[in-house]
Amino acid sequence: MKKMFGCPCDRCNDHNRRANVSISLISHDGAGKTLHHILFDVGGGVATSLFHCPWLKHENSRLDQIILTHWHPDHTLNFNRVLVSNFLRGERLKINPNPVVPVWARSGSAAWVQRNFEFESSQYMHLQPSGEANPIGSLIEPIHLPAIPDIKITPFSLSHFSADFSLDRQSKVPSCAGFVVEGPNKKAIFFWDSDTTNEAWVTNPQTDDQKATVSLLQDADYLIIDTLVWIGRNDKVYPHLSFPRVMNMAKSLRPKVTLPVHISGHPDLPGLGSWGWSDEDWQQNGSQAWSEQSAPGRFVVPSIGDELEL
């Protein structure tokens, strides 16, 4: 069995397309049959990528589980297209075993999904709120995936303050998750949409909870991490990480490969260094800084369609 992220279609292999924040975890039997498909986040453009993915064509079409990092629109924008298409293939064409898809989200994010996607959540998904209020930097109960015994997905609580709110915005509710995805051979860390406060607990964990999380995050094969801008902003707390903070965190976590995502994912601004950069500019400047400062492992800008084996 081989596990991979993304797919090898032409669209996905177009290196002019920027890497975004949705990842497919696909397992197949090596003889062309897709066994499982777990989708992390449902950002804009994801539906089209999935429609073109050869691992998900025709009788291989399936979607077993959606897992959300958080409810923000850039991570949920394609819910309608993905869920309706999946439902129709399942109900009418009978080629999809899961017409109604389980969607795991932290309770705070699940409430927002229910409000923002009232129709889709009543028709096409089983929302699975995590039912916890774990403090930032702590591990959350692993996601139950009985059909996929050789994959373990452990969420952890991370801070992304512009999403960490109750529906009336009157109280703070930790609503965002990162994930430790452990396959038979490799470990990947999904650490995206992270505000700048996470740098402190990652590089200098204080509580026993934080220490346990950091030790699970350490020495991964892949660290896939929110790196919105090249130069850090001076604001007290900023909703996304910058390159210097990511490098600092990588020094503590020592991944073999650090893959920045969400790069220039919102309009970058003049003065933040990466204004107008292509993925190639990010790659060149990032790997130069990586070697100048002896950061661990490699810095690799991912493209849509890259496959990482677990």
Ligand SMILES: [Zn+2]
């Ligand atoms: Zn985002």
Ligand SMILES: [Zn+2]
């Ligand atoms: Zn966000």
